[in-house]
Amino acid sequence: MISKRKLYYLLSPSMRYSIRKIYYFPSDFWDLISGKRDKTIPPKGLIFIGPGDFKRIGEHYLNIFKEQCNLLPNHRVLDVGCGIGRIAIPLTNYLNKEGSYEGFDIVKNGIDWCQKNITQKNPNFKFTHIDLKNDLYNLKTEQTANNFVFPYQDSSFDLVVLTSVFTHMMPDDVVNYIKEINRVLKPNGKCLVTFFILNEESKNYMKSNSDFNFQYNFGDYSLMDKDVKEANIAFEEKFIFNCIKENNLTIEKTLYGFWSGRPKNESFDYQDTLILTK
Template identity: 45%
Template structure:
């Protein structure tokens, strides 16, 4: 039954996206007429980073950054996979004049919007396009994730975060990105990264049909996807593999992992699992 539901979702997704875009364009027009649109929030029809309240989710993660990532107003911050600025907007008021924000993403329209609407008003927030291939988000990208070098100097950032990025990337790409994250972080710097982690608990929920992510199609020995035709739509990793990968890249995972609700848990921190690591 779950496999049938997944197939139906895949087949109907283009129709859903079309109807969603039409609805959002109508709502965007309404916002313009009523002058209710926050100038730092993109039109609904442009948002490609998932469902949910744009501002609410950004503010939610700012609290995680402060509470779990020890983010300070004067921190130098890197947002890997910044999308269309959802996590950047709440940092506009939080970061001090000494603080810096740098974000990059593979979707150019998101970077262009952020540069025109955020950087133009707040120059300390800088957005860069990375022309990296991804079957879902940048099918014409010229570079590959497994070999991509971040365009930032080593030992520069106090805090690096990725929200719902590694949930769309293959293992070899995750390994390269995590190495780059370690390289650009200062000693003592911290990173916050979200995952779909596969362990005894989450695998049981998936098997019982309770999970919102039916990670049943094996990609390799450490990762699974919900869609064998477009694996990047959602990828989960074995928890022990991820923990060891952090170690291999010179990062120490904090003892507590903040598990998410994605698999059907009743006690959770956010939707995805949150891993915090420190560069020694």
């Protein structure tokens, strides 16, 4: 029997977006006419990122940035794969006028919403649409991420964040992005990035976790679905660590998550989190 996840991956990106809008239309319409919708967050039908409480998760990450990355109100932040503003929205209440935020994403609808609903009220928050190909999110272009240059000057940011971005990118793309992260970070700047990291421990946990398993192995990385490669990607720990080292970044903290079946009380968050410094 085909799983819900497999069925979801069989749909094109545009079909997934359309189905979500239709599914959540009654709820979004009721929230609108009843005045219950929080206008600071997007309607459910427009949200294309992972599950969970949109607002709570954004606030959760803000706390992590402050506690683990020493984020200050006057810092410059780059949000790679910014989606539809989940990270940006809580930052609007934390960064001051001396601080700033830049975000880019390959899904234009998300960028359009952020420009209209965030930038207009917070001119130091800017969002850029980058048209790059991705099996899960964008099939309307042949432009790839493996030679993409971030549209920012060298040494521009105090903090670069990537939440559930490298879990949807192929190895060559990840290598290029890590190189670019090093380029745009200020000296002593920090980067928070999440992965599905494969090591002996996570592989052992996965053996009893049949619902979330990377069964297609390609050496440095493994896939959950061989047809939609960028749906979910896990990387060998050695590959990731070597890539970071080769690009002159230092792993300050390795905080493993519970995605593989690791006990929650022994885990930091759902995905594995690395804190890097330049």
